[in-house]
Amino acid sequence: MGKRDAGRSRRSFLKAAVAVGGTAALSACLERFDDEEPIPTGTDDPSSLPTGQHEWNDTLDRDEAGNVVLPEHHLLLYLSIRGDGSPTEDDRETVGAALGTIERAYERSNRGAIAEIGYSPAYFNRFETSLPESVDLPEPKTLSSIEDPTFDTQDALLHLTSDRGEALLAIEAAMFGEEGDRPDALNEISVSDRLGEVFTVADRRTGFIGPGLPAANQDIDGIPDGDPVPEASPLFMGFKAGFIGNQASESAVAIEAGPFAGGTTKHVSRIRQELDKWYPENDYETMVARMFSPELADRGAVEGVGENLGESNGITPEVFDRIREHAKEYGLVGHAEKAARANRDENGEPLLLRRHVESTDGDVAALHFPSYQREISAFDRVREAMNGADLTDMPQIQQRVNNGILRYIFTTHRGNFLVPPRSLRSLPTPTGD
Numbered sequence: 001m002g003k004r005d006a007g008r009s010r011r012s013f014l015k016a017a018v019a020v021g022g023t024a025a026l027s028a029c030l031e032r033f034d035d036e037e038p039i040p041t042g043t044d045d046p047s048s049l050p051t052g053q054h055e056w057n058d059t060l061d062r063d064e065a066g067n068v069v070l071p072e073h074h075l076l077l078y079l080s081i082r083g084d085g086s087p088t089e090d091d092r093e094t095v096g097a098a099l100g101t102i103e104r105a106y107e108r109s110n111r112g113a114i115a116e117i118g119y120s121p122a123y124f125n126r127f128e129t130s131l132p133e134s135v136d137l138p139e140p141k142t143l144s145s146i147e148d149p150t151f152d153t154q155d156a157l158l159h160l161t162s163d164r165g166e167a168l169l170a171i172e173a174a175m176f177g178e179e180g181d182r183p184d185a186l187n188e189i190s191v192s193d194r195l196g197e198v199f200t201v202a203d204r205r206t207g208f209i210g211p212g213l214p215a216a217n218q219d220i221d222g223i224p225d226g227d228p229v230p231e232a233s234p235l236f237m238g239f240k241a242g243f244i245g246n247q248a249s250e251s252a253v254a255i256e257a258g259p260f261a262g263g264t265t266k267h268v269s270r271i272r273q274e275l276d277k278w279y280p281e282n283d284y285e286t287m288v289a290r291m292f293s294p295e296l297a298d299r300g301a302v303e304g305v306g307e308n309l310g311e312s313n314g315i316t317p318e319v320f321d322r323i324r325e326h327a328k329e330y331g332l333v334g335h336a337e338k339a340a341r342a343n344r345d346e347n348g349e350p351l352l353l354r355r356h357v358e359s360t361d362g363d364v365a366a367l368h369f370p371s372y373q374r375e376i377s378a379f380d381r382v383r384e385a386m387n388g389a390d391l392t393d394m395p396q397i398q399q400r401v402n403n404g405i406l407r408y409i410f411t412t413h414r415g416n417f418l419v420p421p422r423s424l425r426s427l428p429t430p431t432g433d
């Protein structure tokens with residue numbers, strides 16, 4: 001096997017192991033990657049860590065154009081608190097110590113692991129006091145007339161990510177495994193407090209991203225036969241996403257005032273993809289038109305998976321301001337140009353920080369779509385712009401016809417979370433006391 005093939009098979013193996021989960025998958029990884037480079041350990045100095053749990057970018061890899069490269073494997077553990085009522089001081093200490101262990105065990109990077117915990121409105125309902133006005137965290141709701149999602153109302157969402165899938169499995173096993181069947185150390189750091197003492201795992205979802213992984217995992221529901229997903233694509237639909245020029249900075253999504261200043265809000269949806277229509281129905285140029293903008297397609301602005309775009313998706317105000325003309329001239333409008341209309345602050349800077357990854361949970365092509373923004377309402381406005389309901393007065397555009405990528409994607413779940421600053425991440429009260 002060549003070096004490239006070996007790398008590809010290793011990454012796919014890890015992807016499959018994370019998807020399956022459990023101690024058997026963990027042992028299989030440890031056996032197979034016995035001679036692998038050790039995973040870099042974390043820090044004993046918590047003051048060296050960023051204020052916001054969502055501040056990943058400084059330590060993540062960058063591509064040639066300076067775009068942030070997300071770690072390849074993701075584990076989303078939706079957690080419920082054991083028992084009713086508000087958590088105790090003991091619970092708080094357990095969670096704080098458990099999260100501290102993960103941080104000491106793994107460097108906060110692609111090669112190490114990142115753990116981030118957010119809390120839902122349902123969690124804050126356990127308390128008599130309400131969240132302050134400085135936090136905009138409504139219950140999840142339906143965001144378009146053509147969807148009927150399940151609302152994720154578990155107490156918390158633990159988001160773990162790493163290039164080393166075995167690290168995610170080890171954390172999961174150490175934190176939630178049964179006694180007698182779980183590691184008592186993480187990367188040689190001994191584990192004394194476990195998240196499983198306070199939480200149960202109500203739902204387990206897995207994700208992945210990175211060139212080659214979608215192509216290697218396209219034999220699932222929602223993707224037609226014939227292996228249409230390009231090898232170079234980090235995502236199932238054939239393009240890369242998350243250009244730095246069209247992403248909000250981590251400080252722009254941080255809450256500015258009140259006890260949770262420095263934290264952020266996170267909306268997470270799960271979106272099923274029906275690419276058995278996307279690939280057969282569209283040639284490459286039409287895909288660019290539907291995903292970005294017909295104007296970009298006309299100019300030949302996008303090549304391949306979009307690597308040539310550099311640090312920006314090319315959707316400038318000059319492009320998205322002409323969206324109605326695009327509908328008339330080309331008979332369709334693009335996904336990115338629609339969304340961009342609501343994704344700019346008064347200085348023209350993006351409002352949302354998107355970190356979406358693919359999923360094959362249940363052997364169905366889907367996307368986990370975490371989006372960070374200062375206020376959840378900013379997400380709602382972008383989603384409204386993406387719905388394009390304001391464009392359906394034109395004969396060419398209908399809700400799911402010629403309307404970006406809406407013909408191909410179906411939202412199945414929505415949840416809202418407050419991701420507190422690191423200092424308040426263990427079972428915070430609404431007032432941060």
Ligand code: HEM
Nearest residue numbers: 237239240241242243246313315336339340343382383409
């Ligand atoms: C299967 C689902 C989706 C896929 C494959 C997808 C893919 C993409 C791609 C390839 C781009 C252009 C490159 C970039 O700027 O990142 C883009 C842009 C964008 N997408 Fe999506 N997207 C999906 C769903 C969504 C959803 C649900 C939202 C939120 C409501 C959203 C919001 C945006 C925004 C805000 C932009 C950037 C527009 C700008 O400000 O320039 N996308 N998307």
